[in-house]
Each structure stands twice: as structure tokens, then as C-alpha cells.
Amino acid sequence: MYKLILKLAFDNAFLRLSRTMLVIIMIAVSMSMMLSIQGLYDGMTLSMIEKTKRSDSGEISIYAKGYRLSKTITNSIKNVSKIKKVLEAKPEIDALAIRIKADGLSATARKSSFSTMIGIDLKEEEHFGTFSEFLKEGEVTFSKRGVLLGSELAKTLKVKIGSKVIFSAQDSDGEINAMALKVRGIMQTSNISLDASAMYIDKKVLQEFLGIPKDAAMQIAIRTKSKTLENSLVAEYRTLEVKSFLSLYPIIKQMEDMMVIFNSITFFIVMLVVFIGIMGVMYVSILDRIREFGIMRSIGLSYKLIRLQIFLEALFLGLSGYIIGAILGYAALSYLKHVGLDLSAFADGMESYGMSKVIYGDIKLSYFTSTLLAIIGASLLSVLPPLRKIKTMNTIEVTKVET
Amino acid sequence: MIKIENVNKYFYKGEDRELHALKNINLSIEKGEYSIEKGEYSLLTGPSGCGKTTLLNVIGALDSFDSGKIYFEDRELGALSEDEKTTIRLNEIGFVFQAYNLVPVLNVEENIGFIMRLRGFPDSEIRERVKEVAAILEIDTKLRSLPSTLSGGQQQRVAVARAVAAKPKIILADEPTANLDSKNSKALMDMMRSLNVTENISIVFASHDKDVLESVDRVIKLNDGEIIES
Ligand SMILES: Nc1ncnc2c1ncn2[C@@H]1O[C@H](COP(=O)(O)OP(=O)(O)OP(=O)(O)O)[C@@H](O)[C@H]1O
Ligand SMILES: [Mg+2]
Numbered sequence: 289m290y291k292l293i294l295k296l297a298f299d300n301a302f303l304r305l306s307r308t309m310l311v312i313i314m315i316a317v318s319m320s321m322m323l324s325i326q327g328l329y330d331g332m333t334l335s336m337i338e339k340t341k342r343s344d345s346g347e348i349s350i351y352a353k354g355y356r357l358s359k360t361i362t363n364s365i366k367n368v369s370k371i372k373k374v375l376e377a378k379p380e381i382d383a384l385a386i387r388i389k390a391d392g393l394s395a396t397a398r399k400s401s402f403s404t405m406i407g408i409d410l411k412e413e414e415h416f417g418t419f420s421e422f423l424k425e426g427e428v429t430f431s432k433r434g435v436l437l438g439s440e441l442a443k444t445l446k447v448k449i450g451s452k453v454i455f456s457a458q459d460s461d462g463e464i465n466a467m468a469l470k471v472r473g474i475m476q477t478s479n480i481s482l483d484a485s486a487m488y489i490d491k492k493v494l495q496e497f498l499g500i501p502k503d504a505a506m507q508i509a510i511r512t513k514s515k516t517l518e519n520s521l522v523a524e525y526r527t528l529e530v531k532s533f534l535s536l537y538p539i540i541k542q543m544e545d546m547m548v549i550f551n552s553i554t555f556f557i558v559m560l561v562v563f564i565g566i567m568g569v570m571y572v573s574i575l576d577r578i579r580e581f582g583i584m585r586s587i588g589l590s591y592k593l594i595r596l597q598i599f600l601e602a603l604f605l606g607l608s609g610y611i612i613g614a615i616l617g618y619a620a621l622s623y624l625k626h627v628g629l630d631l632s633a634f635a636d637g638m639e640s641y642g643m644s645k646v647i648y649g650d651i652k653l654s655y656f657t658s659t660l661l662a663i664i665g666a667s668l669l670s671v672l673p674p675l676r677k678i679k680t681m682n683t684i685e686v687t688k689v690e691t
Numbered sequence: 692m693i694k695i696e697n698v699n700k701y702f703y704k705g706e707d708r709e710l711h712a713l714k715n716i717n718l719s720i721e722k723g724e725y726s727i728e729k730g731e732y733s734l735l736t737g738p739s740g741c742g743k744t745t746l747l748n749v750i751g752a753l754d755s756f757d758s759g760k761i762y763f764e765d766r767e768l769g770a771l772s773e774d775e776k777t778t779i780r781l782n783e784i785g786f787v788f789q790a791y792n793l794v795p796v797l798n799v800e801e802n803i804g805f806i807m808r809l810r811g812f813p814d815s816e817i818r819e820r821v822k823e824v825a826a827i828l829e830i831d832t833k834l835r836s837l838p839s840t841l842s843g844g845q846q847q848r849v850a851v852a853r854a855v856a857a858k859p860k861i862i863l864a865d866e867p868t869a870n871l872d873s874k875n876s877k878a879l880m881d882m883m884r885s886l887n888v889t890e891n892i893s894i895v896f897a898s899h900d901k902d903v904l905e906s907v908d909r910v911i912k913l914n915d916g917e918i919i920e921s
Contacts, residue, residue, distance in 0.1 A: 289809055289810075289811055291808075292805070292809070296796065299796045300796060303796060580794060580795055583792040583793070584794060585777065586753055586780065586786065586788075587780065587781070587786060587805065587806055587853070588777055588778070588780040588782070588806060588809060589777070589781070589809060590778070590781075591773070593809075684748060684753065687788070687790065687792055688790070689790045
């Protein structure tokens with residue numbers, strides 16, 4: 289008996305092929321577009337998070353208490369080598385970056401800008417966040433008083449590879465010192481503040497320039513997958529400030545929330561398309577076939593089974609759309625994930641807002657499972673109004689033929 | 692088996708009664724008329740528009756009525772829900788509609804087997820039975836065709852085959868011979884009679900066909916919604 293209902297539903301769903309194909313394509317296209325947009329949104333957020341972690345904070349960063357309010361040399365972490373040893377012994381920590389930072393002024397003959405000098409160990413940074421991948425121009429090297437500049441800072445100072453830059457800052461004795469440096473590379477991290485102000489030089493050179501002890505540093509950044517590490521470090525280093533990525537970059541948390549809202553809105557719109565599309569087609573199709581339903585009712589097919597048949601028809605439409613939409617969507621997402629969407633042509637300024645020229649999508653299984661559920665739901669809901677027509681029809685009236 | 696007491700039916704136009712289609716119909720011993728009994732083989736006849744189809748629809752739990760009572764084997768139809776009436780139609784009644792009422796998306800074989808399938812007969816039995824009735828009614832070469840490709844007479848025979856295939860308790864056949872030639876019409880009436888005799892299925896025809904009139908046990912004459920002779 290259910291075989292018969294299934295056959296009726298299937299035959300009818302594909303009886304009027306052009307009408308059926310139209311809804312299926314409508315569902316498939318809107319769904320694949322939604323998947324692509326979702327993937328891009330998520331990919332964008334994800335890449336921004338990842339780049340920020342790699343270029344600066346890691347999952348957790350440790351500072352001296354007070355440093356983030358007043359970025360002076362005195363507010364530094366003192367016994368760094370001891371802390372480093374302890375941290376390196378923790379298996380849940382994947383990488384460490386220990387940095388020295390000093391705010392100062394960088395200048396060329398014509399331009400000057402506020403900037404932050406960051407003393408780093410290139411090998412350490414490479415392991416921490418594949419630092420060399422941020423290189424936009426030049427080379428990653430500190431040889432011969434070399435300095436690496438953030439991309440926006442380089443623009444502000446109007447410098448090129450090989451240009452000279454003077455950096456001046458206060459040393460530990462309160463004296464203003466200056467050093468001449470040669471631009472070796474231009475770095476683009478997509479981390480807005482770093483790109484606008486960072487100058488990277490060798491950690492030892494900066495240490496000497498500032499006259500601070502070897503065992504001092506401004507930031508210890510940690511990469512880890514552990515969710516519990518932050519709390520244990522907070523307890524372990526009460527005299528220091530242990531900060532998670534999100535508390536250091538609250539704006540990214542906001543962005544993530546925004547993305548969830550964006551995604552929900554697109555999702556809702558697509559479901560509305562599915563709902564209206566199937567409802568329209570089913571409504572017309574049921575009106576077309578009202579005599580047929582009357583016939584089946586009159587020879588003893590119960591309303592429940594007719595409802596089942598209609599539900600199945602709607603599901604066939606919804607699921608066909610889903611399958612094609614999922615295939616298209618997957619193809620689009622794979623493309624976006626591997627090749628990316630190149631926005632450089634019409635979005636030159638995007639980088640300065642922390643976005644890359646080429647944005648890459650993300651693919652999550654949850655995109656497909658949640659749309660599946662939503663399409664099933666929308667399909668079933670969409671036939672409720674047309675079903676009322678069948679429930680309230682008069683079988684004698686609808687089966688009457690005009691002679 | 693079926694008792695009808697003082698049944699009246701009107702057709703309405705909006706709120707107003709447009710037509711008094713069945714007037715005080717009685718088919719019940721208590722009312723001095725013979726009821727429709729098990730093994731019945733009778734004919735409702737009368738001029739066009741006298742209410743034959745309407746009466747069959749009312750007896751068959753398909754249409755409502757305005758007053759009176761109809762008992763289908765002790766169940767009072769007026770008191771049953773739509774679902775209960777649907778179940779009775781499915782399991783106990785075989786309809787042959789004047790307008791055939793075949794399911795357009797299903798082929799002849801599926802149409803004939805439709806009711807058996809809904810009632811859950813096993814596939815093999817459905818196939819056997821469909822072949823059997825199709826052969827008697829000479830539509831066995833059309834089993835794979837869709838109803839829309841058949842002639843009126845062929846569709847009519849499919850409609851008959853569908854009604855009889857599941858061997859209901861009662862068959863209500865509205866003009867089953869209207870589009871048939873005398874040979875087919877005779878084959879159909881022979882089949883009906885043999886179902887009536889061997890399976891004890893009650894059959895009520897509505898027809899003005901002479902062939903039918905001559906073969907039935909009892910004639911109920913209607914005129915203008917009233918029984919004038921039974
Ligand atoms: N749905 C309806 N609405 C209004 N009047 C109707 C309706 N159905 C039938 N009638 C009227 O009821 C009367 C009886 O109709 P019915 O179809 O029962 O006649 P019949 O005896 O079957 O006629 P025929 O021999 O032509 O099939 C007719 O006058 C018809 O016009
Ligand atoms: Mg009639």
C-alpha cells in the first residue's frame with residue numbers, strides 16, 4: 289500500500305517536468321548561493337582569526353601587569369627564560385613567541401610616523417606562525433641592520449625595499465636614542481594595527497638599543513589547542529596578565545557574532561524561497577489534480593494517505609533541489625576554499641580593514657546537515673495550505689465532469 | 692444489509708434549497724418496503740435526472756443527506772465520521788461511477804488493482820485477480836495503457852473491473868453498460884451475475900439499459916426523487 293502511495297507521489301512530482309524543474313533549480317541555485325556565502329563569511333572570519341593569532345596573540349598571550357595600559361619598558365616580564373622553560377615543558381603548548389616591543393617614532397627624510405618596534409626571533413616566529421608567509425615584498429632577513437615594515441606603515445613612510453628609516457625611542461635610562469635601519473622586507477599580516485605600525489627587527493638588536501636585560505620581554509604568545517590552559521596559566525602566573533585571544537581582540541568576537549546573524553538571515557531567506565517555491569508549485573498542482581484526489585477519496589483512500597502522498601511529493605521536490613544544490617554548493621565551496629575569491633580588482637582598500645585580497649571559503653559538514661533539515665521542514669510546512677484544499681473539498685463536486 | 696428510512700436530500704444554491712433531489716426515500720421492512728439485502732441483484736431506474744446517481748451516492752456513504760436514516764449493516768451512516776465512511780467505502784463497497792473516475796496517472800493494471808492494494812492484498816493475488824477480471828472484460832491487452840488513451844467503453848470496463856476486483860460486500864454500479872456494445876455488455880452482466888451467485892455479492896445497478904432491466908431480480912423505479920415502485 290505504501291509502495292502505491294510512494295509511486296503516486298513520485299509520478300506526480302515529476303509529471304509536469306518543466307514546472308518541477310523550475311522549483312528544483314530555484315531551490316538548488318539559492319541553496320548553493322547560500323552555501324557559498326556562508327562559506328565565504330566563515331572563511332573570512334576564520335582567516336582573520338588565524339592571521340591575528342599567527343601574527344600576534346596566539347591563543348593566549350602573557351604580559352606584565354600594567355603593560356597593556358602603559359606600554360613602557362619598565363612594564364616588562366622579568367624572568368622570561370625561567371617561564372619559557374616551564375611553558376616549553378607543557379605538552380599542550382605547540383609553540384611560543386617571546387617578543388620585545390617599544391613604541392617610538394620612525395622617520396625618513398620627508399615622512400614620519402608613530403610606530404612600534406617589535407624585536408623577534410625569526411626562527412621562533414616561523415615556528416609560531418610561519419612568519420615568512422606574511423612577506424609582501426623583499427626578503428625576511430635582519431642582516432646589515434635590516435628591518436621589516438608593516439605594509440601600511442611602509443605606505444605612510446613612502447619607503448621601498450632598500451630605503452633607510454630612522455627609529456627613535458626612549459631607552460631604559462630615559463634617554464632618546466635613534467638608530468638607522470634599512471628596509472629589507474614589507475610584511476602584510478592583515479592585522480590592522482600591526483600593518484599600520486609594526487617594524488620588526490632582531491630581538492637582540494632591540495634589546496641592546498633599549499638597554500633592557502636579556503631576561504626581559506613584553507609579550508609571551510602561546511599557540512595551543514587546549515581549552516583549559518588559559519585558566520591554569522592564570523592560576524600559575526598571578527603576578528602577570530594572562531589573556532585569551534578573544535579578550536585581546538573583542539572586535540573579532542563581535543565579528544563572529546555578526547557573521548552568525550548574517551548567516552542566519554541568508555539561511556532564513558533561502559528557506560523562504562524553498563517554502564514559497566514548493567508551496568506555489570504544490571498549490572497549482574493540487575488544484576490541477578483536485579478531481580484525481582476526489583476520485584481517490586471516493587474509492588476509499590483516506591485523507592491521511594493523501595496527506596502522506598502530498599508530503600512525499602513536496603519532499604521529492606525539496607530533496608531533489610537539495611541534492612543538486614548540495615552538489616553545486618560543494619563545488620562552489622571547494623573552489624572558494626582552494627582558489628578563493630579574488631577581490632583585488634574592486635576592493636583595494638580591503639586589506640587595510642584586515643581582510644585579504646583573496647578570500648577563501650570554509651566548508652563545514654554542518655552547512656549541509658542544517659540545510660537538509662531546514663529544507664525538509666520547509667517542504668513539509670509548504671504543503672499545509674494546499675492540503676486544506678483537499679481536506680475541505682466535496683468529493684462529489686470535484687469529481688463531477690461537465691457533459 | 693442496507694435500510695433506508697425517510698431520507699430526504701436537497702441540493703443547495705448558497706443558503707437556499709435549489710432542488711429536492713431525494714423525497715422521503717424508504718427501503719426498509721419497517722416502512723413497508725423491502726430493504727437492500729445480502730445477495731441483492733436489483734436495478735434503480737427512471738428517467739434522466741430522477742435521482743439515481745444521487746441515491747447511489749447516498750447509499751454508498753459518498754454523499755450526505757438532509758434527513759432520515761441509512762443503516763449500512765447496523766451502522767447509521769449519518770452518525771459516522773468522514774474517516775469511518777472512507778473505511779466503509781474502501782472495504783465494503785465497490786463503486787462503478789457513471790463518469791468512470793479512473794486515476795489518470797495510473798495505468799489500467801494499477802487502476803484495477805488500486806483498491807486491493809489499499810486494502811493490503813498480497814502482490815501475487817492482486818496480479819492474478821487483475822488478469823482474471825481484465826480477461827473477462829476484454830481489456831487484458833490494455834493493462835499497461837493510461838486511462839486517457841482508452842475509449843469510453845474501455846474506460847467503463849476498467850471502472851467495473853476496479854469495483855469488482857476486491858470483491859466488496861456490495862457493488863453500486865452507475866450506468867455500467869452505457870458505452871458498451873451488446874457483446875461487451877452481455878459479458879459484463881454475466882460476470883456480475885456470477886459474482887452475485889458465487890460470491891454472494893449484492894449488486895445495485897442504476898441504468899436505463901434494457902439488457903440490465905431484463906437480467907435483474909428486482910426493479911426500483913424512481914421519478915423526480917421519489918420511489919414510485921419497488
Ligand atoms: N451537485 C448538484 N448540485 C445541484 N443539483 C444537482 C447536483 N447533482 C445532481 N443534481 C440534480 O439532482 C437531480 C438528480 O440528479 P442525478 O444525477 O441523481 O440524476 P440521474 O437519475 O442519475 O440522471 P442520469 O440518468 O442522467 O444519470 C438532477 O435534477 C440534477 O440536476
Ligand atoms: Mg446518473
